[in-house]
Amino acid sequence: MLMWLHLGRVCRGNVFASLFVLLGMIVVPQSAGSADSDLSITTQASRTKSTLMSILFRTPQHGWAVGSGGVILKTTDGGKKWRRMTSGTSALLTSVFFADSSKGWATGAGGTLKYTADGGESWVSQSLETQQPLYGVYFTSPKLGWVVGGGGTILHTADGGEHWTEQVSGTTAALYAAHFLNDRKGMIVGALGTVLSTDDGGATWTSQETQSAVTLFDVVFTDSTTGWAVGNAGAMFQTTDGGTTWVDQTLPCGKACTRVSDLLKIRFINQQEGWIVGERGMLYRTADAGITWSEGKSIAPASLFGLSFSDTTHGWASGENGAILRLQLSR
Secondary structure (H helix, E strand, O other): OOOEEOOOOOOOOOOOOOEEOOOOOOOOOOEEOOOOOOEEEEEEOOOOOOOEEEEEEOOOOOEEEEEHHHOEEEEOOOOOOOEEEOOOOOOOEEEEEEOOOOOEEEEEHHHOEEEEOOOOOOOEEOOOOOOOOEEEEEEOOOOOEEEEEHHHEEEEEOOOOOOOEEOOOOOOOOEEEEEEOOOOOEEEEEHHHOEEEEOOOOOOOEEEEOOOOOOEEEEEEOOOOOEEEEEHHHOEEEEOOOOOEOEEOOOOOOOOOOOOOOEEEEEEOOOOOEEEEEHHHEEEEEOOOOOOOOOOEEOOOOOEEEEEEOOOOEEEEEEHHHOEEEEEEOO
């Protein structure tokens, strides 16, 4: 069962407005085999027991991971060695995003927003007028970015984070993730089946109908019309019209399944190949644009919250107790 760790004030009756952190399992550095002939999975030594909520690689060599206790890790050799950087906070950090090789942001509890201009060697705080927990960050350029969080919070910057302004979301639901196709078109997902879209850079946000109250933890688009959102209990929704309508594609439990896992992060490396990680270390794959998905298998004895691909052959997942797994595809 997931144990829900609260990051801030939540709305009464909204049990999903707290962050998803499963505690108490142990990851031992090891190499893991794979039933997939083209995939090798290796557990890397992070040298931390912190839960790593988010991971990002811009190249096969340069990556960052953030998590509980204010942990920020950096690698310059593809994860062979991870260094712990000074974050200046002990807050739970939930998401990390780099707009280029130098400028990056990390969100966290209590309105925490950390910024680096030197590739993650040093981090400073950017001031926000909110104490809401912040769950997701996305930049379309080093100047233009959005942060989302509890209580329907959407914050926007047009100057690289020097100033942030609140955008009207029209909801009080916790917002967990954002994805933008360009400076104007974006999507945000969150609790209670919330899906918000914008075509004007967030000047206005429109609620999209999923016809479900499921909590959605992540969203990604592969082009201007096709997108995916995933959430608890195997929830998966697909749109093929730019988010106007969403079709329920929730994964079945499977032959050996006793309970469908929460799906926590989804990424596509091209329009055909997609990946999902989630609760209990589950990994799912599609090679046909989501028409079919693999039954799913556990690749780690821990829940996985972060997923990033630097290209079509190199990927990483992160999770509880410092878990970092390298996904290597042969082509």
